[in-house]
Amino acid sequence: MEVKIEPLKGFTTQIGHLVSQMNYARRTALKAVEGLTATELDYLPSKDGNSIGALLLHMAAVEKGFQIETFEGRSPNEEEMKEWGAAYSLGEQGRKKINGQPLDYYLTKLEEIRHRTLKEFERKTDDWLYENTPWAHHSSNHYFIWFHVFEDEINHRGQIRVIRKMLTNE
Amino acid sequence: MEVKIEPLKGFTTQIGHLVSQMNYARRTALKAVEGLTATELDYLPSKDGNSIGALLLHMAAVEKGFQIETFEGRSPNEEEMKEWGAAYSLGEQGRKKINGQPLDYYLTKLEEIRHRTLKEFERKTDDWLYENTPWAHHSSNHYFIWFHVFEDEINHRGQIRVIRKMLTNE
Numbered sequence: 001m002e003v004k005i006e007p008l009k010g011f012t013t014q015i016g017h018l019v020s021q022m023n024y025a026r027r028t029a030l031k032a033v034e035g036l037t038a039t040e041l042d043y044l045p046s047k048d049g050n051s052i053g054a055l056l057l058h059m060a061a062v063e064k065g066f067q068i069e070t071f072e073g074r075s076p077n078e079e080e081m082k083e084w085g086a087a088y089s090l091g092e093q094g095r096k097k098i099n100g101q102p103l104d105y106y107l108t109k110l111e112e113i114r115h116r117t118l119k120e121f122e123r124k125t126d127d128w129l130y131e132n133t134p135w136a137h138h139s140s141n142h143y144f145i146w147f148h149v150f151e152d153e154i155n156h157r158g159q160i161r162v163i164r165k166m167l168t169n170e
Numbered sequence: 171m172e173v174k175i176e177p178l179k180g181f182t183t184q185i186g187h188l189v190s191q192m193n194y195a196r197r198t199a200l201k202a203v204e205g206l207t208a209t210e211l212d213y214l215p216s217k218d219g220n221s222i223g224a225l226l227l228h229m230a231a232v233e234k235g236f237q238i239e240t241f242e243g244r245s246p247n248e249e250e251m252k253e254w255g256a257a258y259s260l261g262e263q264g265r266k267k268i269n270g271q272p273l274d275y276y277l278t279k280l281e282e283i284r285h286r287t288l289k290e291f292e293r294k295t296d297d298w299l300y301e302n303t304p305w306a307h308h309s310s311n312h313y314f315i316w317f318h319v320f321e322d323e324i325n326h327r328g329q330i331r332v333i334r335k336m337l338t339n340e
Contacts, residue, residue, distance in 0.1 A: 001304060005313035014219055017187070021317060048334060100225035105173050135173060136206060160330030 014126040017117065018146055026114065029052040029059065029070040030155045033103060041106070044100045045163045051157045052086065052163050056106040058092065061087035063113050070133065070142050071120050109149050184296040188316055195320040196284065199229065199327045203273060211276070212269045213335045222263040222333050223305065224257065225326040226276035231257035233283050234318050240303065240312055241290050293308065 001026060008016035033041075033052060041053035050058070061084040067077050076084065097170040129143045173194060190300035203211075203222060211223035220228070231254040238246050246254065257269040299313045 002309040003314050004309070004311045006300060006311065006315045014187075017313075021321075024314075024317075025321065045332065047338060049332070049335070115199075116321065126205075130176060132174075139172040139174070141174045141176065143187075144173050144194075146195075147175045147265050151191075151195065151321075153327035154321050154324040154333075158325035159332050161325075162215065162219070162332055165219070169216060169218065 002139075010122055012124070014125045014143065015124060016119050018129070018143070018150075019121060022114075022117075022150045025153045025157070026110075029153055030107070032157050033106075033162045036062070036103055036164070038100060038102045041101065041103060042165075043163065043167055044095065045166050047089070048165075050090050050094055050159075051099065052160050053101060053106060054090055054098040055160055055163075056095070057084050057087035057098050059110060059153045060099070060106070060109040060113050062152050063117060066145050066149055067113070067116060070145055083097055083128075092166075093155060126151055176217050180292055182294070184299050185291050185294060186314065188299070188313070188320075189291060192284075192316075192320045195220060195323045195327070196280075199226075199323055199330070200277070201241075202327050202330045203276075206273055208270060208272045208332070210333055210334075210337055211271065211273060213333065213337055214265065215336050218261070218335075220260050220329075221266055221268065222330050223271060223276060224260055224268040225267050225330055225333075227257035227279060228260055228264070229323045230279040230283050233287060233314045236315050237283070237286060237290070240315055240327070274297075 005017055005020045006025075007013045007017050011014075011019055033056065036052060038111075042051050042058075044051055064080075064084055065076060065088060066073060068080065086097040129141070129146075130143050132139065133142055133145065135148070136138060136147055175187055175190045178189050179184045180186075181189055191210075206222060211226075212221050214221055221247065234250075234254055235246060238250065240242060241248060256263040256264075299311070299316070301312050302309065303312055304310060304313065305315055305318070
């Protein structure tokens, strides 16, 4: 297997680097959940923890949210909040609303949303990536926001690995 | 606060991007362990899990290992393996050997090792970053290896957050 960070065909230079990193993060996240059943995806590591299923849907929700913000320049509307709010916030809401689904449910969501990101990235330039935009009250740029999308995914992949280990030990 | 991914003064373009990302990962990792006591740093989330202290030393060990490989072009020697082996491998070895230390012990190691990385990066060029080099039997480049250093840190930062939550709930 080849694992390199480098420019990618079909994208401008920096976007290619970013996509290399997003691809690696995604590949390892998918590897971390391979073969999990619906029951395993619902398992809570502690009573106020998050299930692996909720973490997967959270990854999709974060990406969806930043698509809306950076591609459409707006905040999520009421309908989008209703669909994605629980996955975005996790915690109490996530535990109540995200469960009973097989792995494919989560993988399909992740795949659909990523598909749109890559389509949009094909049309964007490095100048767009460096454009300033606020992030959670910080001075930031589009590059950081999309870095954050994959770094949040890696953070939760780490948690998924711990939860999966707890599952196996039960 | 400013959070951007962009070129950084003192480094070539791509190395600057990489350092922006490493800085952010480090800042959030340090934030995740703020104020922890030696006892909390030794807490095991499960009997075959890793303590937060061990995960911190692991971050330092990974960076140290890739310094030796990519800056010196060799494998760790016996002395280095003795000093860093347990932190690199984690698991049984880590549980036995890494404990009883205050937070500053770990922070000093992280800081010392990062200091060297940045010094070396100041002298490196983007060409060096794209140089091919194997990674764990994969075809890879220096850029990936240093991406991996911070992505592994983010992975463990995610785990630290879960363990810290378990600690608080006990």
